[in-house]
Amino acid sequence: MRSSRRTAGSVVLTGAVARRPGRGGHAWAFLQYVLGFRRLGWDVLWLDSIDQVPTGRHSPEVNEFDRFCALGGIEEHASLLVGASGPGPAAAQTVRGLARQDVIDRVREADLFINVMGYLRDEEILAAATRRVFLDIDPGFGQMWEDLGLARMFVGHDAYATVGERIGASDCLIPTLGLDWIPTPPPVVLDAFVPVPGDGFGWTSICTWRGPFDPIEHRGRQYGLRAHQFRRFVPLPALTGEPFRLALDIDDTDRPDRDRLVGAGWELVDPRASAGDPVAYREFIQGSSGELMVAKGLYVETSSGWFSDRSVCYLAAGRPVVAQDTGWSDRYPGDEGLLRFTSLEEAAAAIAEVQSDPRRHRQAARAVAAEHFDSDRVLARLADRATAVSDVSASCPVEGAA
Numbered sequence: 001m002r003s004s005r006r007t008a009g010s011v012v013l014t015g016a017v018a019r020r021p022g023r024g025g026h027a028w029a030f031l032q033y034v035l036g037f038r039r040l041g042w043d044v045l046w047l048d049s050i051d052q053v054p055t056g057r058h059s060p061e062v063n064e065f066d067r068f069c070a071l072g073g074i075e076e077h078a079s080l081l082v083g084a085s086g087p088g089p090a091a092a093q094t095v096r097g098l099a100r101q102d103v104i105d106r107v108r109e110a111d112l113f114i115n116v117m118g119y120l121r122d123e124e125i126l127a128a129a130t131r132r133v134f135l136d137i138d139p140g141f142g143q144m145w146e147d148l149g150l151a152r153m154f155v156g157h158d159a160y161a162t163v164g165e166r167i168g169a170s171d172c173l174i175p176t177l178g179l180d181w182i183p184t185p186p187p188v189v190l191d192a193f194v195p196v197p198g199d200g201f202g203w204t205s206i207c208t209w210r211g212p213f214d215p216i217e218h219r220g221r222q223y224g225l226r227a228h229q230f231r232r233f234v235p236l237p238a239l240t241g242e243p244f245r246l247a248l249d250i251d252d253t254d255r256p257d258r259d260r261l262v263g264a265g266w267e268l269v270d271p272r273a274s275a276g277d278p279v280a281y282r283e284f285i286q287g288s289s290g291e292l293m294v295a296k297g298l299y300v301e302t303s304s305g306w307f308s309d310r311s312v313c314y315l316a317a318g319r320p321v322v323a324q325d326t327g328w329s330d331r332y333p334g335d336e337g338l339l340r341f342t343s344l345e346e347a348a349a350a351i352a353e354v355q356s357d358p359r360r361h362r363q364a365a366r367a368v369a370a371e372h373f374d375s376d377r378v379l380a381r382l383a384d385r386a387t388a389v390s391d392v393s394a395s396c397p398v399e400g401a402a
Helices: 024-039 060-072 100-109 123-128 141-147 226-233 236-240 252-263 271-275 278-286 297-301 309-316 344-356 358-373 375-387
Strands: 010-015 043-050 078-082 093-097 112-116 132-136 159-162 181-183 203-208 216-218 221-223 244-249 266-269 290-293 321-324 338-341
Touching: 010 024, 010 100, 024 043, 024 060, 024 112, 024 278, 024 309, 024 375, 043 060, 043 100, 060 078, 060 093, 060 278, 078 100, 093 100, 100 123, 112 375, 141 216, 159 375, 181 375, 203 278, 203 309, 221 297, 226 252, 226 297, 226 344, 236 344, 244 271, 252 266, 266 271, 271 278, 278 309, 290 309, 290 344, 309 321, 309 358, 321 344, 338 344, 338 358, 344 358, 358 375
Parallel strands: 010 043, 010 112, 043 078, 112 132, 132 159, 159 181, 203 244, 203 290, 244 266, 290 321, 321 338
Antiparallel strands: 078 093, 216 221
């Protein structure tokens, strides 16, 4: 294991896994950070949050929290809080894991406090942290909301990291808000996604059709969702002659889109049944031939440089990824193992290229993951850059903190 250039310390990670049970990919997006920092020798404290006290000791939310902590090996180093992500000065209470005062003591001693999407808003806990890092994993939405005066997501942090790696570039349309952003790709723990033998059962992906947010109008432009991009690629099964399987979260109100996909040859499966927990999610990826990655419209249309935390799992598992270009090709190779496309014709050509020599592309996929997305490299670099920020807050103090 490679070590970080700095001495490993302690890190607090926050997120909202418990409130979204049955979504294996969502859990893995956070597990990569938990497991990755632990690989580097860091002490990890995980803080999760739900909106209300669960109805029972073994509610779906509590079960999801317990399973996440067990997979991360942090059963004694985690806390499930109620109300920690809500507005106002009310103090969050623990419903599972470490008591509130123990959490505050651990936060005060930590070298880094990484607040994913600003999920944790408890003022006392935030004020105890000496170095607060906002980690943006959904680039464009928060920045535009803030620029439009619809939200204040970034206040009270000392450093700002984003997987929108082209933010600040002259042709990237995501507003910087005057903040100095640290670009960082999604990490993957290579040992957690070991390649398995076999060609797999076809091209796949695991995704939501729309997601939790509405399209955004910003500075005279409308920015869409994955649905608005995916409709461009519906003819792919007929065009390529290859099987495609989507573990797709799609609402009943989008039945016309569902019917069009099925009619065009896409096999749709329930993501909660096929990839609803982290183990099933990994097995679904390992059993695929490769991934077709279609991005949210906002990521594409802003030239954000976003790359999928799901796609890095495919790459690590030695499964080639044909990925829509959001500007990520400025940073990463796009011709072997990982192939780029911007149009229907380019997507079909990339799939044909992989099918011409699947073994070569499988080996190249794993090599791309090791070179560019290995958690040892990504998180060591993120920690170095985040801790290089001055102890004096780059923004403003936590609202309401003394």
